Amino acid sequence: MILTIWLARCYIYNGKPRLAWELYLKLEHSNESFTLLQLIANDCYKRGHFFYAARGFDILERMDPNPEFWEGKQGACAGAFQQIVAGHEPRDTLRDILSLLRNTNHPQGDQMIKIMRSWARTNNIPV
Template sequence: MNKKPQQAWELYAKMENGSESFNLLLLIANDCYRMGEFWYAAKAFDTLDRLEPNPEFWEGKRGAIVGVFQHFFCRGWWHRNSPVDTLGDVLQLLRCSTSNQADQIAKVIRKWAKENRLTIS
């Protein structure tokens, strides 16, 4: 991926469904997670979980979502013109999840956003 997760995601989005696109999605999910590019990892694990439900994909998605939140929480992204919309997008991924853990994670994110006076959808 050459540390270009957005380009990898765009390449996947242009591909037709099939084994090649599934394998690319696996690569994006795992490599982005390892590189700390948690937003793209979360999107990829979410798509994988919808295509082929698997507890490992949920675990990857959960970890990546928590990684996105950790960046906001620990690194103060909201003070550096980071798009708060990303947290809204994360909440949308959680809404589409079937795991009961998704609701718990979403509650923590919403509570933190409220305490920090951030408006997220």
């Protein structure tokens, strides 16, 4: 598992978070998947790969309702949205971000959804 963790970290730090995510998907039913997912979510957040960080924190939050996972997911969704607005992330990623925010029972999530949907309407992006 140590090799897998370092491989995921190398992918993330070399700008290939999708490959780290695919590594997690291959191992998601193993005993060590929680540890790998924490690493992916946190390292992706640190490196600015917010979409994959949000996906990771979403699964972590569903596995364990620790408030830190919601806070990570909230920050990662905001970061991903900022990247979409700036044109650094594809606009269709917004649908996925909205879906992640709908999977939670936090009023802040509802507020974020309203803001993102309003921006999408203004910019003629179907969501």
